[in-house]
Amino acid sequence: MRILGIETSCDETGVAVYDSEQGILADALYSQIDLHAEYGGVVPELASRDHVRKLLPLIDEVMQRAACAKTELDAIAYTAGPGLVGALMVGASVAKSLAFAWGIPAVAVHHMEGHLLAPLLEDPAPQAPFIALLVSGGHTQLVNVEAIGRYEILGESLDDAAGEAFDKTAKMLGLGYPGGPAIARAAEQGTPGRFQFPRPMVDRPGLDFSFSGLKTFTLNTRDDCAGQADLNSQDVADIAWAFQDAVVDTLALKCRRALRQTGARQLVVAGGVSANRLLRQRLAEMVAKEKAEVFYPQLRYCTDNGAMIAFAGYQRMLAGSDPDLKVQVRARWPLSELQG
Ligand code: KG4
Ligand code: ZN
Numbered sequence: 001m002r003i004l005g006i007e008t009s010c011d012e013t014g015v016a017v018y019d020s021e022q023g024i025l026a027d028a029l030y031s032q033i034d035l036h037a038e039y040g041g042v043v044p045e046l047a048s049r050d051h052v053r054k055l056l057p058l059i060d061e062v063m064q065r066a067a068c069a070k071t072e073l074d075a076i077a078y079t080a081g082p083g084l085v086g087a088l089m090v091g092a093s094v095a096k097s098l099a100f101a102w103g104i105p106a107v108a109v110h111h112m113e114g115h116l117l118a119p120l121l122e123d124p125a126p127q128a129p130f131i132a133l134l135v136s137g138g139h140t141q142l143v144n145v146e147a148i149g150r151y152e153i154l155g156e157s158l159d160d161a162a163g164e165a166f167d168k169t170a171k172m173l174g175l176g177y178p179g180g181p182a183i184a185r186a187a188e189q190g191t192p193g194r195f196q197f198p199r200p201m202v203d204r205p206g207l208d209f210s211f212s213g214l215k216t217f218t219l220n221t222r223d224d225c226a227g228q229a230d231l232n233s234q235d236v237a238d239i240a241w242a243f244q245d246a247v248v249d250t251l252a253l254k255c256r257r258a259l260r261q262t263g264a265r266q267l268v269v270a271g272g273v274s275a276n277r278l279l280r281q282r283l284a285e286m287v288a289k290e291k292a293e294v295f296y297p298q299l300r301y302c303t304d305n306g307a308m309i310a311f312a313g314y315q316r317m318l319a320g321s322d323p324d325l326k327v328q329v330r331a332r333w334p335l336s337e338l339q340g
Contacts, residue, residue: 077313
């Protein structure tokens with residue numbers, strides 16, 4: 001089976017062709033980071049307009065690079081949510097229109113299921129049942145994956161998502177957007193232990209997260225530093241180090257708790273924050289002690305991309321998803337509502 005995947009839920013236009021025998025044949029990504037950088041975050045209206053400009057040329061390019069004729073496609077998968085409604089509508093309308101013209105089904109994909117399944121494109125791939133830690137700009141969730149399509153949310157963030165906390169903290173420290181990579185870079189020059197940040201909610205049972213307190217802690221630490229003199233680049237690096245250490249430690253601790261609680265021996269980590277090197281290092285140490293294994297997507301499939309949508313669309317086709325011609329997208333969409 002061959003699937004064209006289209007991702008437009010936020011600030012990345014992603015397109016890929018997945019072949020069930022050969023894997024990803026071609027994929028391309030256009031990032032709008034430069035467009036939004038001067039505003040310090042994503043401007044939804046600008047995002048939609050840019051998807052309109054970029055999507056069709058990107059589809060054309062990917063189809064050519066995959067040496068795939070439109071007659072060879074079996075379906076078109078698109079992100080139907082969660083995400084920015086205007087941005088989602090661009091991908092959904094293009095996918096539905098092309099599918100209608102080419103006489104093939106259009107398959108609605110849940111963006112977080114796309115992230116969750118991305119590690120299955122790798123070799124070796126995890127095999128359900130497993131635990132998934134989804135850490136992106138909009139979500140932080142621990143999911144019990146009983147089978148592909150059967151998802152039980154074990155815990156999630158009660159306020160900011162991990163990626164969002166990175167982005168907001170970076171903004172407070174005058175680092176660029178997106179904040180995750182900027183904090184990680186600054187933290188490389190940081191002094192370990194100069195600041196000690198709290199580990200939110202680790203002393204309570206359960207698998208939920210809360211990251212908004214860390215933001216306040218960053219703000220107070222920054223203002224304390226700035227009160228003495230100008231905030232210099234070493235202060236920024238030291239705060240970035242302490243913040244990253246606290247987030248990563250908290251995520252690792254909750255993952256260990258989820259593994260112990262469920263008895264699962266495989267952990268899948270996906271979403272933009274799964275690109276974080278310190279997180280990968282801490283999780284490697286944790287799973288080694290727990291005699292478990294951890295799986296990631298390759299780095300370019302950690303953040304938003306078309307490949308994960310094409311692959312999730314393929315899984316939806318196998319599960320007998322029922323396509324129609326209505327263009328419907330959802331800003332909010334609980335992962336647990338999906339059916340296997
Ligand atoms: O999955 P993603 O591309 O988009 C959403 O679905 O939200 O995730 C983007 C998030 C941003 O918040 C970004 O700051 C974060 O992932 N991120 C990172 C790193 N790379 C991206 N966070 C920490 N460390 C990184 N290396
Ligand atoms: Zn995402």
